[in-house]
Amino acid sequence: MLHHTVPAEDINLILPDHFEWINRHYRAGDFLIEGRCAPGADSVIIAAGMKRGRLDAILATDPFVLRHMVKPEVIEFRALHTVPELVHYADRLDSGVSGG
Structure with missing residues (x-):
């Protein structure tokens, strides 16, 4: 979860840099899903197991x-549990995670 600590207008100014960062980590296989909880609200990133x-x-x-x-x-x-389309991520989601 990314909890916003500034107004949405300020967040929007940095979105291009943030999206570049997100895309770099998609390409590296670090992130699987990201998005906002609701318009102007906090964000969620689902990362691969690491x-x-x-x-x-x-x-x-x-x-x-x-x-x-x-x-x-x-x-x-x-x-x-997951849908069949995500089964190949099951080991990644379950391996290498510490704590929790």
Whole structure:
């Protein structure tokens, strides 16, 4: 979760930099899904399974985080079921996750 700490108008000014960051991590295989909870509300990123320290390091490079515009919150979970189209992610979702 990316909890916005500034008005949506300020967030919108940095969206191009944030989307570039998001797309870089899609290409690297770090992120699976991202989007907003509701218009102008907090954002959600679903990351591939990885060590918590690696995820924290990635989140620290988000242009929003660097500008103190959002506060990231990591919610770790173990995926128990998924649709057939996502089965090949099951090992990635379940492996290498620490804590939780």
